[in-house]
Amino acid sequence: MSNTPLRLGLAGLGTVGVGVVKILQRHGAMLEARCGRPVRISAVSARSRARDRGVDLSAYAWEDDPVALARREDVDVLVEMIGGEDGPAKAAAVAALSAGKHVVTANKAMLARHGQELAELAEAAGAALRFEAAVAGGIPVVKALTEGLAANRVERVMGVMNGTCNYILTQMERTGADYAEVLAEAQRLGYAEADPAFDVGGVDAAHKLALLAAAAFGTRVDFEGVAIEGIERISLADIRAARDMGYRIKLLGVARMTEDGLEQRMTPCLVPAASALGQLDGVTNAVVLEGDFVGQTVFEGPGAGEGPTASAIMADVMDIAAGVRRPVFGAPAARLTAAPRAMDATPAAFYLRLTLADAPGVLAKIAFALGEEGVSIHRMRQYDHEGAAAPVLIVTHPARRVDIDAAMGRIGAMDESLATPVALRIEKV
Numbered sequence: 537m538s539n540t541p542l543r544l545g546l547a548g549l550g551t552v553g554v555g556v557v558k559i560l561q562r563h564g565a566m567l568e569a570r571c572g573r574p575v576r577i578s579a580v581s582a583r584s585r586a587r588d589r590g591v592d593l594s595a596y597a598w599e600d601d602p603v604a605l606a607r608r609e610d611v612d613v614l615v616e617m618i619g620g621e622d623g624p625a626k627a628a629a630v631a632a633l634s635a636g637k638h639v640v641t642a643n644k645a646m647l648a649r650h651g652q653e654l655a656e657l658a659e660a661a662g663a664a665l666r667f668e669a670a671v672a673g674g675i676p677v678v679k680a681l682t683e684g685l686a687a688n689r690v691e692r693v694m695g696v697m698n699g700t701c702n703y704i705l706t707q708m709e710r711t712g713a714d715y716a717e718v719l720a721e722a723q724r725l726g727y728a729e730a731d732p733a734f735d736v737g738g739v740d741a742a743h744k745l746a747l748l749a750a751a752a753f754g755t756r757v758d759f760e761g762v763a764i765e766g767i768e769r770i771s772l773a774d775i776r777a778a779r780d781m782g783y784r785i786k787l788l789g790v791a792r793m794t795e796d797g798l799e800q801r802m803t804p805c806l807v808p809a810a811s812a813l814g815q816l817d818g819v820t821n822a823v824v825l826e827g828d829f830v831g832q833t834v835f836e837g838p839g840a841g842e843g844p845t846a847s848a849i850m851a852d853v854m855d856i857a858a859g860v861r862r863p864v865f866g867a868p869a870a871r872l873t874a875a876p877r878a879m880d881a882t883p884a885a886f887y888l889r890l891t892l893a894d895a896p897g898v899l900a901k902i903a904f905a906l907g908e909e910g911v912s913i914h915r916m917r918q919y920d921h922e923g924a925a926a927p928v929l930i931v932t933h934p935a936r937r938v939d940i941d942a943a944m945g946r947i948g949a950m951d952e953s954l955a956t957p958v959a960l961r962i963e964k965v
């Protein structure tokens with residue numbers, strides 16, 4: 537192998553970009569030994585040249601414009617760590633790939649929207665486009681799917697893929713702290729997206745699920761085909777009630793190929809508290825990959841933050857340095873198919889939390905409404921309470937989401953329903 541250095545252009549010097557600089561500065565010699573050639577930073581780009589980022593950047597050239605960075609003669613790989621589905625991130629990625637240069641990115645928003653276009657561009661140019669850091673932070677799950685498990689027909693992909701949401705849910709449960717307070721802490725720790733609505737609204741995790749589904753099922757990335765619901769409506773009352781019934785609430789993504797098409801959803805779900813997913817705390821992510829020959833595999837680790845994300849970026853850079861090449865989504869972009877959408881195809885048990893007037897006949901009305909919509913009650917609990925509002929929890933037998941939504945609409949419209957009813961899926965993990 538040539539001893540020629542692999543030269544990087546770093547676009548973005550925020551949480552992730554600074555982490556990448558630190559790895560290269562601390563482990564330069566080790567990386568060279570492992571890749572068989574040096575890996576060096578030629579130039580960097582961010583908005584503010586003056587900002588002190590806590591790392592020494594004086595050895596690297598500076599570019600104000602990430603597109604100019606991508607086009608530099610002394611850049612072989614653009615490492616895109618700006619973020620955003622369009623704008624400078626995409627312009628720089630297109631500039632690099634069009635010039636036959638490799639791109640490593642942490643940007644799931646960009647790939648979820650433009651993955652097919654960028655994969656086609658990369659493969660036509662003979663360039664690598666790698667995105668390990670974009671899915672589940674430091675966990676090497678793209679590599680697992682496209683390399684280690686490549687001989688399997690994947691049956692299900694499932695996971696907790698947003699560190700910020702898991703941090704919020706577990707901190708609220710542990711400390712009883714207010715939602716906004718815990719979100720601010722996640723932002724301070726560098727976990728959240730530039731717009732944290734992407735995290736708590738489920739969009740960031742849905743981006744990741746759409747990327748994994750493409751690699752798992754050989755389909756084109758279909759972010760629009762993900763049924764999305766965020767954690768904004770989850771209250772401490774739900775977290776505690778779920779726990780009381782032996783569950784924990786997780787923002788859970790599930791993708792599977794059904795007879796009707798590709799089912800993709802990213803929604804808050806109840807999972808058994810004793811399961812591997814139920815025990816995840818803080819910023820930890822876990823991804824479950826099920827293959828027809830391997831069975832179930834579970835990958836767990838830190839899903840966000842400077843160190844874990846930079847670690848994943850550098851693994852991709854090192855593969856490129858070592859000459860490892862594979863199609864962007866595991867199969868050539870031209871062979872990826874457009875699957876029909878079956879967003880919520882699989883029935884499941886649901887947890888319902890109702891706040892009801894404590895009066896004769898109210899539960900009978902609820903049972904009637906559920907029955908009329910084809911929803912059967914499996915178990916039920918009414919807590920002791922003071923005042924007129926009775927907290928009632930119901931676990932249903934497996935039901936279709938559409939029927940649950942119809943029943944919730946009817947119950948929510950009743951005078952005896954004193955707060956918006958909550959319905960959360962109970963996922964078999």
Ligand SMILES: NC(=O)C1=CN([C@@H]2O[C@H](COP(=O)(O)OP(=O)(O)OC[C@H]3O[C@@H](n4cnc5c(N)ncnc54)[C@H](OP(=O)(O)O)[C@@H]3O)[C@@H](O)[C@H]2O)C=CC1
Pocket residue numbers: 547548549550551552553581582583584585587600601602616617618619620624642643644645669670673726727728729730839840841842845
């Ligand atoms: N933080 C995390 O835990 C993870 C983040 N990611 C992804 O990594 C990417 C970066 O995230 P993160 O580091 O947290 O984001 P930050 O907001 O911390 O950093 C973004 C960087 O991009 C720079 N930037 C913004 N606009 C431009 C522009 N027009 N030209 C040049 N540089 C620009 C900013 O410059 P300046 O500093 O001067 O403002 C900043 O350095 C995103 O795609 C994110 O989704 C993926 C996994 C985990």
Ligand SMILES: N[C@@H](CCO)C(=O)O
Pocket residue numbers: 670672673697698699700701727728729735740839840841
């Ligand atoms: N905001 C993301 C970063 C990692 O992709 C999260 O919290 O998981």
